[in-house]
Amino acid sequence: MQIIIDIDDPVPIFSQLVEQIKQAVAGEKIQPGDPLPSIRQLANDLDVNSKTVAKAYKLLERDAVIQSRGYRGTFVHPEAKDNCQIDIKAWATSQFEEFILAMRDAGVTDSEMRITFNNVLNGK
Amino acid sequence: MQIIIDIDDPVPIFSQLVEQIKQAVAGEKIQPGDPLPSIRQLANDLDVNSKTVAKAYKLLERDAVIQSRGYRGTFVHPEAKDNCQIDIKAWATSQFEEFILAMRDAGVTDSEMRITFNNVLNGK
């Protein structure tokens, strides 16, 4: 597996990692059950902070594309091929679009939405 | 009618204006049909920028608490007393709470929600 990180790319590093690993799974360059490099190992190879790799792995595990097994390392998820096609981002986007349209119809300002949204997210 | 602006108050000036005018309507210190000071006049009296007063008036008009009649000035809305009780902000907050909870249940990160929310708002 080969991963290339472009520092000048406006896309965050952790996102580049997520996308390239998903592509590797979709392109069958890595198969379900295959081991992935450890967080520290990959961080070292790419000359990137380990926290950045950890963030990418965490997102990939949430999407059930990889599986973290603690001290045993990280592996490609059994149903990775299916799960890496599911784009939770696209789904969330459509949900937000619908919600925001309803809000605008109700006369809520974009500015008010931003403020309310942040207040609720921060639990205030 | 008497309006007091507190610069040190963390509450934005335009919000202070909106609240105090709503209170004046609810407390029947100004009646439906009564004229309000012009934007420039009030801005001058309070030593505040006219844009700030215009913003407050715009919000009050959206809530149907006041009515702008162009060159003729601004007046208290006929159904002002009813409308200034309706708190669109509280309603929006509850809507957002419900929506955000559903998103979290679906496994969407707060960070992803922020990004998606902004993308949709900006039409990207």
Add this chain to the structure above:
DNA sequence: ACTTGTACCATTACCACACATGGAACATAT
């Protein structure tokens, strides 16, 4: 001992937004 993922602490840079301010112009009416 060594490595695994994970969890805290922290700082730095950047960027987007809210808020407020100022100037200028417009159409509409007295």
Add this chain to the structure above:
DNA sequence: ATATGTTCCATGTGTGGTAATGGTACAAGT
């Protein structure tokens, strides 16, 4: 002329989040 609300331009300040960095530490297993 004067005044109304409205709309465009622009700037500055403060806040807050994202992203990335670094260090330290832990439990669990080889």
